[in-house]
Amino acid sequence: MKKLNIMSYKIFVTLICSIIPYCVGLGQDSLLTRKMELKVLSQGKTDKIFCFDLNVDNENQNIVQIRYLGQVQTNTHDIYKILTWRRVWGPNFHTTGVIMLFDLNNRYVGDYRLGDGSYLPDEVEENSLIFTNRNKTDCDKSIVTKINFDSIPKDIFLKCTKEKDGIYGDIYSFTNEE
Numbered sequence: 001m002k003k004l005n006i007m008s009y010k011i012f013v014t015l016i017c018s019i020i021p022y023c024v025g026l027g028q029d030s031l032l033t034r035k036m037e038l039k040v041l042s043q044g045k046t047d048k049i050f051c052f053d054l055n056v057d058n059e060n061q062n063i064v065q066i067r068y069l070g071q072v073q074t075n076t077h078d079i080y081k082i083l084t085w086r087r088v089w090g091p092n093f094h095t096t097g098v099i100m101l102f103d104l105n106n107r108y109v110g111d112y113r114l115g116d117g118s119y120l121p122d123e124v125e126e127n128s129l130i131f132t133n134r135n136k137t138d139c140d141k142s143i144v145t146k147i148n149f150d151s152i153p154k155d156i157f158l159k160c161t162k163e164k165d166g167i168y169g170d171i172y173s174f175t176n177e178e
Helices: 002-025 031-043
Strands: 049-053 061-073 079-090 094-102 108-114 123-125 128-132 144-148 155-163 166-175
Touching: 031 049, 031 061, 031 079, 031 094, 061 123, 061 128, 128 155, 144 155
Parallel strands: none
Antiparallel strands: 049 061, 061 079, 079 094, 094 108, 108 166, 123 128, 128 144, 155 166
């Protein structure tokens, strides 16, 4: 029984030591993260992906790819800049994705935190975010999701598959917590 307790302790310590740097590295309010986002926003180029290598060792990946998609305007004439934030991390190249909104003064307004970096929108078209499934292995590649920004949607539904009884996908909520 003692071996199990020692083994459990070793597993616990290993997990904690690997999770804490990950959580700290994801901090949306960190000075480094804001500097990266402001660099991309100040360039204002929609045709470029900015890559930032945050690796602290050679064994794990920690790369952030930020892309400025353009602007959307709500019915109340508020204009928001849209950034996508994709992070590739860890030895197995996991990805996470975030859609970020900023005002015209480059102040953070909020975001949608997606499950995977392949779920990010491809472009802004006619005041809408356009999502294709071309990078998703488990979704119907012919399905396109269009999210209108006449107002900031509380939730967005990203379509994945179409079945006889409906369309299936994932729902992501808007948050303004940094």
